[in-house]
Amino acid sequence: MKHIFIFSLIFAIAFVSCAQSDNELLNEVTSKLEAGTPVSAILTHKNYLSLHEQSSFRALVKKHATATPVAMTTGDEPGKKILVKGVLKNKSGNPIPGALIYFYQTDAKGWYAADRPHVGGNEGDRGHARIFGYLKTGVDGSFELHTVKPSGYPQSDLPAHIHVEILNLPGYANLVTEFLFDDDERLTGNIREQALRNGFLNAKPEAAKSPFAQQFSYTIELNK
DSSP: OHHHHHHHHHHHHHHHHHHHHHHHHHHHHHHHHHTTOOHHHHHTOGGGGGGTTOHHHHHHHHHTOOSSOEEOSOTTOSSOEEEEEEEEEETTSOBOTTOEEEEEEOOTTSOSSSSSSSOOSTTHHHHHOSEEEEEEOOTTSEEEEEEEOOOOOTTOOOOOOEEEEEOSOTTSOOEEEEEEETTOTTOOHHHHHHHHHTTOEEEOOBOOOTTOSEEEEEEEEEOO
16 A cells, blocks of 8 residues: 555656646746747747647647748658648638638648547547647738648548638638648549538649648638
């Protein structure tokens, strides 16, 4: 019994220490963002990778989103580096500036978490995916994302995709969609047809300058 008590005490101390460490990191992130550090510098900082699944960290990133390109992965993240460009327009073809967009995706293995394919708990993958980002559209409705090309889920025939959400934008309907990749070997036949029926956006690969291996461009139209 004495050994069990000692082990439990050590575990409890380690847990508290870890929580304190996370709180310290969150305070550090808050200070940096309030001082003007770009969101990309926070998302790609290795010291903060352990915070990515936490709601409080994600809320800070969302709060400080700006109309600048966002990098969602560190330079040594495994996988093919891609540049995602896009423009947000209304049905009349006019750009929509200042819109907040949320992105999240799997990694090159098809995993949302660092150590498992999917994240459990409240909102699961949507609320806690390791690779995520927020940005706002520019005055011309444009946006730019730096990431790695995701893979489809393991033991699945679903194609690779980046989740895209535009919610609570005054005057417009909410949009939840996906960016697909035309060169994805899974994006064929009935799967391709179903994806397009679902309104997902597909783009062909384009040449890109280093460090990116490919570029993909999308146009999003919002309904009022």
